[in-house]
Amino acid sequence: MNSRLRSIIRKEFIQIVRDKRALAIILIIPIMQLFLLGYAATNDVRNIPLAVYDQCRCAESRALLDAYRAADYFRLAYSVSSEDEIQLLIEQGKARAAIIIPPDYNTRLAKGDAQAAFILDGSDPTSASTAYSAAILIGQSQATKLMVEKLQRTGLNIDKLQPPLEIRTQVWYNPDLVSNYFMIPGVIGMILFAITSILTATSVVRERERGTIEQLIVTPIRPWELVVGKVLPYVILAFINTFEVLAIGYLWFGVPIRGSLGLIIGASGLLLLSGLGIGLFASTMANTQQEAMLTVWMTLLPSIFLSGFFFPLEAMPAVLRWISNIIPLRYYLVIIRSVMLKGSSLESVWKECLALLVFGTLILLFASLRFRKRLD
Amino acid sequence: MALIEASHLYRTFGTNVAVNDVNLSVQAGEIYGLVGSDGAGKTTTLRLLVGALRPDQGEICICGFDIQKHTEQARGKIGYLSQRFSLYEDLTVLENIRFFAEVRGIQTNEWKPRCLELLRFVGLEEFSARKAGQLSGGMKQKLGLASALVTQPQILLLDEPTTGVDPVTRQDFWQLIIRIVAKEGMAVILTTPYMDEAARCNRLGFMRSGRIIAEGAPSQLRAKLEGRIIEVQSSAPLKMLEEVSQIPGVEDARAFGDKLHLRSTSGKTEDIIDSLMKHTPGDSGNIHSARVIPPTLEDVFISLSNHPTENGEHYA
Numbered sequence: 001m002n003s004r005l006r007s008i009i010r011k012e013f014i015q016i017v018r019d020k021r022a023l024a025i026i027l028i029i030p031i032m033q034l035f036l037l038g039y040a041a042t043n044d045v046r047n048i049p050l051a052v053y054d055q056c057r058c059a060e061s062r063a064l065l066d067a068y069r070a071a072d073y074f075r076l077a078y079s080v081s082s083e084d085e086i087q088l089l090i091e092q093g094k095a096r097a098a099i100i101i102p103p104d105y106n107t108r109l110a111k112g113d114a115q116a117a118f119i120l121d122g123s124d125p126t127s128a129s130t131a132y133s134a135a136i137l138i139g140q141s142q143a144t145k146l147m148v149e150k151l152q153r154t155g156l157n158i159d160k161l162q163p164p165l166e167i168r169t170q171v172w173y174n175p176d177l178v179s180n181y182f183m184i185p186g187v188i189g190m191i192l193f194a195i196t197s198i199l200t201a202t203s204v205v206r207e208r209e210r211g212t213i214e215q216l217i218v219t220p221i222r223p224w225e226l227v228v229g230k231v232l233p234y235v236i237l238a239f240i241n242t243f244e245v246l247a248i249g250y251l252w253f254g255v256p257i258r259g260s261l262g263l264i265i266g267a268s269g270l271l272l273l274s275g276l277g278i279g280l281f282a283s284t285m286a287n288t289q290q291e292a293m294l295t296v297w298m299t300l301l302p303s304i305f306l307s308g309f310f311f312p313l314e315a316m317p318a319v320l321r322w323i324s325n326i327i328p329l330r331y332y333l334v335i336i337r338s339v340m341l342k343g344s345s346l347e348s349v350w351k352e353c354l355a356l357l358v359f360g361t362l363i364l365l366f367a368s369l370r371f372r373k374r375l376d
Numbered sequence: 377m378a379l380i381e382a383s384h385l386y387r388t389f390g391t392n393v394a395v396n397d398v399n400l401s402v403q404a405g406e407i408y409g410l411v412g413s414d415g416a417g418k419t420t421t422l423r424l425l426v427g428a429l430r431p432d433q434g435e436i437c438i439c440g441f442d443i444q445k446h447t448e449q450a451r452g453k454i455g456y457l458s459q460r461f462s463l464y465e466d467l468t469v470l471e472n473i474r475f476f477a478e479v480r481g482i483q484t485n486e487w488k489p490r491c492l493e494l495l496r497f498v499g500l501e502e503f504s505a506r507k508a509g510q511l512s513g514g515m516k517q518k519l520g521l522a523s524a525l526v527t528q529p530q531i532l533l534l535d536e537p538t539t540g541v542d543p544v545t546r547q548d549f550w551q552l553i554i555r556i557v558a559k560e561g562m563a564v565i566l567t568t569p570y571m572d573e574a575a576r577c578n579r580l581g582f583m584r585s586g587r588i589i590a591e592g593a594p595s596q597l598r599a600k601l602e603g604r605i606i607e608v609q610s611s612a613p614l615k616m617l618e619e620v621s622q623i624p625g626v627e628d629a630r631a632f633g634d635k636l637h638l639r640s641t642s643g644k645t646e647d648i649i650d651s652l653m654k655h656t657p658g659d660s661g662n663i664h665s666a667r668v669i670p671p672t673l674e675d676v677f678i679s680l681s682n683h684p685t686e687n688g689e690h691y692a
Contacts, residue, residue, distance in 0.1 A: 008479065015466055211462040212463065213462075214460070218451050220451055
C-alpha cells in the first residue's frame with residue numbers, strides 16, 4: 001500500500017477511536033435496531049384479547065370457547081353480558097375481537113344449524129387478517145369435530161368417510177413462519193447500507209466543514225487516495241457491524257445461517273459499493289454534515305420502503321415495483337434471505353449479485369467523477 | 377528567475393469578479409505582502425496560486441511548473457497556511473505534523489527528526505502531545521507554519537497568518553518567517569490587514585476590487601505621499617474634523633488618536649497650512665500646530681482605498 005494512503009487511514013482511525021461517543025453509537029446502533037426490529041416489528045399475532053358474550057352458558061358453548069382458548073391466537077380476556085359492552089371494549093381497544101354465542105346454541109346444534117358470531121376490529125389490518133383466518137380455522141375444525149362425533153353416534157364407520165380431496169401444505173425453510181427469520185437478514189442489509197453511506201458522506205464533508213480540506217488540497221494526495229483512505233476504516237466498521245448482527249441473529253434470535261458465510265460476506269461487499277457511492281455522492285452535494293445526512297436520508301428512505309425490507313414487493317403497485325429495480329438494497333435482501341434461510345448458493349443468486357456489482361460500480365464511478373480535490 | 381510567476385489571472389464567482397488581471401512575480405528571498413480591504417481578492421489570489429481554485433484565465437508558474445498541468449509537482453514546492461486553522465483539532469501536535477509530512481512524501485524513517493526540529497524551531501516542542509484543538513490561537517498558527525515548512529518548500533504562501541494573534545506572538549511569528557527566509561532563501565507571499573506587518577515586507581501589492589492597483593517597496597509607496605500629509609494638533613480634534621475637511625485642497629481628513637491627519641492634493645500643502653494658521657478660535661476649539669509629517673503606510677492604505685483609480689489607471 002502506498003504511504004499516503006496508509007497515512008490517511010491511520011489518521012482516520014485515530015480520529016474514529018478518539019471520538020468515543022460516535023464510536024459507541026456506531027457499534028451500538030445495529031444492536032439496538034436488531035432488538036427493536038426483532039421484537040417490535042413482528043407480524044406474528046398472538047394473544048388477541050377476545051370478549052366473550054355467551055348467552056347460552058351450556059356445555060356446548062363452553063366446548064366452543066375451549067377450542068378458541070386452546071389455540072394461542074386468542075386470550076379470553078372479557079366475559080360480557082350485552083352487545084353494548086362489546087362495542088365499548090372494542091372502541092376502547094381493550095378487546096380486538098369478540099364472539100357472541102346465541103341463547104339457543106345448544107338446541108340448534110342438536111338440529112344441525114347452530115351459529116355463532118365473530119366480530120373483528122379491522123382498524124389494524126395486519127392483526128385482523130391473522131385473527132380472521134384463525135377464527136375461521138378454529139371454528140371449522142370445531143365443526144368437523146362435532147360432525148365426526150355425531151356420525152360416530154349413529155354407528156357409521158367413519159374410516160370410509162375420507163374426504164375426496166385434501167390439500168397438504170408444507171412450509172419450507174421457516175415452518176413456523178417466524179417473522180424474525182425474515183426481518184433479521186433485512187436488518188443486516190439496512191445497517192450495512194445506512195452506516196457506510198452516512199459515515200462516508202459525513203467523514204468527507206467534515207473535512208470541508210472544519211476547513212481541513214484546504215490543507216489537504218495542497219498536499220499531493222490523489223483524489224482516489226483521499227476517498228479510499230477515508231472510507232476504508234468505515235468499511236471495516238460496517239463489517240464489524242455485519243458480524244455483530246449475524247451473531248446476535250443466530251445466537252439470540254435463532255435465525256439459521258444455512259448458506260455459505262463467504263457468500264454473505266461477498267454479497268455484503270458488493271452492497272458496500274453502492275453505500276459508499278451514495279455517501280460519496282452526497283458529500284459532493286453538501287457543505288455541512290447536516291446537509292450530507294439529509295441527502296443520504298433522501299436515498300435511504302426509498303431504499304428501506306421499496307426494497308422489500310418491510311413490505312413484500314409483490315404487494316406494491318407496478319410503478320413502485322418498477323422503481324424498486326434500481327434500488328441496490330432490494331437485490332441484497334433477496335440474496336441474504338435466500339442464503340441464510342434457504343442455504344442458496346451463488347448459482348441461484350448470481351443475477352442479484354451481478355445487479356449489485358453493476359449498480360455499485362455505476363454509482364461509485366458517477367460519484368468519483370463529481371468528487372474534486374478543489375475548493376470550487 | 378522568479379519562483380512565483382503569475383500573469384493575467386482572472387477569477388469570477390457568479391457575477392463578482394474576485395481577481396481581475398493580477399500579475400505577480402516574486403523572487404527567492406523576497407517577502408511579498410498583499411494588502412487591501414476585506415473582499416479585495418487577496419485570499420482568492422493565494423488559493424489560485426496554490427491550485428485550490430482554478431483561474432478562469434491566466435497562467436501560474438511555480439518554480440517553473442505550470443500549476444494547471446503539473447499540479448502536484450508545483451504543490452510539492454509550496455508550503456501553504458490558510459486563513460482558517462485547517463489542521464485536525466482532534467489530533468495531537470505531533471500527529472498533525474506527522475500526517476502532513478507523510479502525505480507529502482517524507483519517508484517514514486525521516487519524519488520524526490524533521491518534525492521535532494520544526495516544532496523546536498517554532499517553540500512547540502513541549503506541546504507535541506497536546507491536541508491541536510487545545511492550543512491557543514498563536515500556537516495554532518505556529519503549528520500551521522511548522523506543517524507548511526515540513527517539506528522544506530521553496531515557496532511559502534501565508535493567508536493572514538497573524539490575524540487574531542497577540543502582539544508578542546505576532547512578533548515571534550515574524551522573527552520565524554524572517555529567519556527561515558534568510559536561511560532557506562524562500563519566496564514568501566503573505567496577506568495581512570496590519571500596516572506594521574506590511575512595513576516589514578520587501579514589496580507590497582495593494583489590492584482593490586480584484587486588481588493590484590499599486591505595487592512597490594513600502595518606501596516607494598510612501599514616497600508618493602511625501603509632503604502631502606499634515607498633522608494638526610488642536611484642542612478639540614473631533615469637533616474640528618468637519619470644518620478642516622472643507623478647506624480647499626484637502627482630499628481627506630481623519631482623526632488619529634488626539635491628532636488630525638489631512639491629506640492634501642499635490643502642491644496645495646502650503647496653502648492649507650496657511651489657512652489652518654489663520655483659523656480663528658471658536659466653538660470647534662483652537663489649533664495648536666500644523667506641520668508636514670512623513671507619510672505612514674496607513675496613510676497610503678487610506679489614500680489607495682478611496683482613490684479614484686478605476687479602469688486600470690495605475691497609481692505607482
